[in-house]
Amino acid sequence: MVKGGEFLIKPVNPSEIFTPEDLSEEHRLVAQTVADFTENTVVPHMEELEEQKEGLMRQLLEQAGELGLLGTDVPEEYGGEGMDKICSILIAENIAAGGSFAVAHGAHTGIGTLPIVFFGNEEQKKRYLPDLASGRKIAAYALTEPGAGSDALSAKTKAVLSEDGRYYILNGTKQFITNAGLADVFVTYAKIDGDKFTAFIVDRDTEGLSLGAEEKKMGIKGSSTRSLIFEDAKVPVENVLGQIGRGHVVAFNILNLGRFKLAAGCVGSAKLAFSHAVKYALERQQFGRPIAHFGLIQEKIGRMAAKIYAAESMVYRTAGLVEKMLAETQDGNVAQALQEYAVECSINKVHASEALDYVADEAVQIFGGYGYTKEYPVEQIYRDSRINRIFEGTNEINRLLIPGTLLRRAQKGELALLAAAQQLAKEIMQPKLSMSNDSDPMKTVQDLVDRSKKIFLQVGGLAVQKYMDKIQEQQEILGMLSDICIETYAMESAVGRAFKAMAEQKAEGIKSLLAQVYVYETFPRVELRAREALSAMLAGDELQTQLSVLKRFARYRPVNLVGIRRQIAQRLLEAGKYTV
Template identity: 55%
Template sequence: MASETDLALRGGGFLLVEVSPDRVFIPEELNEDHLQLKRMTHNFVEKEVAPRIEELEEKKEGVITSLLRQAGDLGLLGLEVPEEFGGLSLDKYSTVVVGEEVPRGGSFAVAYAAHTGIGTLPIVYFGTSQQKAKYLPALASGEKIAAYCLTEPGSGSDALGAKTTAVLNAEGTHYILNGTKQFITNAGFADIFLVYAKVDGKLTNFIVERDMPGVSFGLEEKKMGIRGSSTRQVILEDVAVPAENVVGELGRGHVVAFNILNVGRFKLAAAAMGSAQLVLETALGYAAERKQFGVPLTYFGAIQAKLAEMAAQTYVAESVVYRTAGLMEEGFRGLDLTGDCRKEAGKALEEYAIECSLNKVLASEVLDFVADEGVQIHGGYGFIQEYPIERMYRDSRINRIFEGTNEINRLLVPGTLLKRAMSGELPLLQAAQAVGKELLSASPAGQEEGLGGVLRLVQKGKKLFLMAAGLAAQREGNALKDNQFVLMALAEMVLQIYAAESAVLRAMKLEGLEVQAKHKLFAAKASTLAAYTAFNSLEQQAKEVICAVEKGDAQATALAGVKKLARRANADLIGLRRELAAMTVEQGKYPLR
């Protein structure tokens, strides 16, 4: 049986143990190198990219590629590329600090993320030494731009249903690719395409170059948002790709595709979190200047309540992203990316598939909430293109679709947990049984004061999940994997637990750090609000799952167990929002930025 320390570092293991604050990484622990990189990125985006947002929105030719090359000159395109191939070999924290600043450049962030993430990383993690030497220096400098080609007109969420084919020629030197890829970011100007095609019915990843005969493109898609980014079809007609351009193992392209999407989801969350900070800043600026009934909007409680929730949820997203960065940094420590490391890299990326999906879902939905409230605070002006909040609102919506829809990502969470439970990787079912025994014998523990008590509340939430998941697995058996109603409820419970715990652990860890008292106070109040709000959701979701899988006396007994677990002290959530609003309005921006 794995120790609690080992489980705390395993993907999904946080559900089974009491995680201590020292086990999580928080943004307040960033070192001076990280902060200097963050400032440099901020200055670049503010001075070079932001002034050209309108040109980007109009797709003025050459602007986005020029900006990408400028980013390459600063080293921002090669953060995760080994130094031997022209990169910087930086840690996961560095990718977050850059990722949260880039969204200030509007649609530039989309091109940047597609290039540096899902476009370049398949070669970094799964490429051969020869492929890395050939392609990575140009990708790191911005001389060449990358794109990722998985989605097809008939297969989005069903990635394995792709129809694009690759057939080895008679000489055994080239694969002949035929098919169409849909919604490909950077397609209008990318030089290198990571294309997924089926060899004898099995998905395989290929490096395709733009100037290879038979490669053509559809027209630019007219999109709701992120209009400055390029989105086109990539059409492959008898494209001869050298056999040495296979990335990873032949017929195992799904390993590359899904694991690269894991890291893509994590990076998307960092960008969404940074975008939420920017939207909050924009809404605060407007609310402070706009007067109604002779006073600024920030005077009114209804507006203050919105600003408090916007700030608190942004804090939660930030806590989750940095916690996950710490896990991934631990998982990648010691991995040599200069050679053929596909097996080790695949294992490291797969380990935190659950957390990466949770990051993506949480941060994208926080951003959508914050952007929607930002428009509402602007009133009618929020609907006018002259105001940046209008573009931010439109741009935010794609994040719940990118990198696998949020529905697919939610379903991945309980699906992966159950697989790991059945294989013995995670003692999930044993933990569920332990909760059942505890409910039969134990009396409720006394309430603990302060953040320790809030953390105990999160721990109770874990028990609610284990109880509901255990009953669902017991009653549904193999049919559970197809019961998406129940799976979605369980996924929401896991999401709320990870989010609330990350927020509270950060606030607790801050108590031992030398940061301003008001910083600690905001974190404590935001995490308390988040935990109580999450627990209300957890209680309701547990009841819904139990009512779906249990009937009669068994249902009544289980619901009594929920009631027992859900006993908790009351908290003045309205008072917390009022205090958070005051701190947020005083700062005029996200208070912890």
């Protein structure tokens, strides 16, 4: 079984990577059901949702519940569907076209419901899960506070045991809580005795609980975002979720899943924006022909498609890893599986949210002035996309978590990063590396992926050696390492998917072209981030020596990316949407 983060130090067999082409008939049926529901039931009400028409969001969530789309991750014994994690990702991707509805759905089914699925006791599961799976009750997740966002453990909300021992009395405020206006159940956090960070299940009708006004937001306007105010709120002691003082275990494991699902939603939104842009480019006439025929528009289409392809490949690869771990462990502990792949969850979140922002921005550009008006859908997609880099831990926090988690596992002996770095040091002493110039372009991009791993080990090894225990204070260096790690996983996922399709003699479509574009456009950024990091850490002869090593790793023969992007654009313009 592949461990979390192990992709950096071990070769990956493409046949072992789960890809969208591996979806079963059941998976495809689920995806189609969700897509149909979104298109036929949600999209016709988009304008009303944006205006927060009273009762509409709840009505739509209840309809989703009737189709089983709220209980995917809830075990059958508690009224759910008990589907695999692939289905969870498919639902998140295909419901994304619902805009604000997708946000409400994701908050309810993910971070709202799953804390009880993963950490609730038997009585709590029986009491809450059947109603949450059916839509009779709606859930929300209340972690953020006015003074505690990314630093969740600095929360000020307090919980004091009542004199009769029957209740915890909560005082404090939670802020920016999705679904607050319609939720019946809140998973929230408070400190018992001032220091024991603990999770609680709080019912809407709890005495002492009130809500603030709706936030007026830039995007996702149809979703409810309000504050929770606890003023001597009486929460029964039996509503403690998990163990007292172990609320961080609940919070952080749930955020892993939230990041993972958010990435899938970003892929769905990016595909939607891309399809709108392609359709418009084919219809919009300028200078006597469709703008889709112009080179700079085709360049945009080629780059957008490559980013979507990489994000889609990494999301389903990660889903396959989680599902495989669940199948190979006796207890099927989802939280444990997500913890194992916490690095990959953060990678997915950062990469997919930034890929969506890129695609949404370019879609608006293809629409020109019309893209800036509410008359066309890309305007809303553009506004809605921006929150994803803030949701589920900002991208900056996730960039710190990635190398931090890797180093922590290496120190515990759970990940052989140190041994790999030592082996690399020996390799550096060998004769000069040859330029990556294989006549087979796919072998070349695979070689560049391997070199990216070496670059990570080179820079990471030097950073650990230089800063030791104080490396956490070097956030810029950690951010650069994180970028190298993220792009390595994305490149390898894209390339591995193409190789797998070729090996299985399936129609590989334009996968190899997309993989080439993504790697050739991304690898120079890996070198740049490494160069920046080395220049920040070293000076003089030591810097020049390491830059020479980096130059050896980074040499490659360029290809005609203009021609490849044109091929991609022409094929996808013919299809009229993103399809590989």
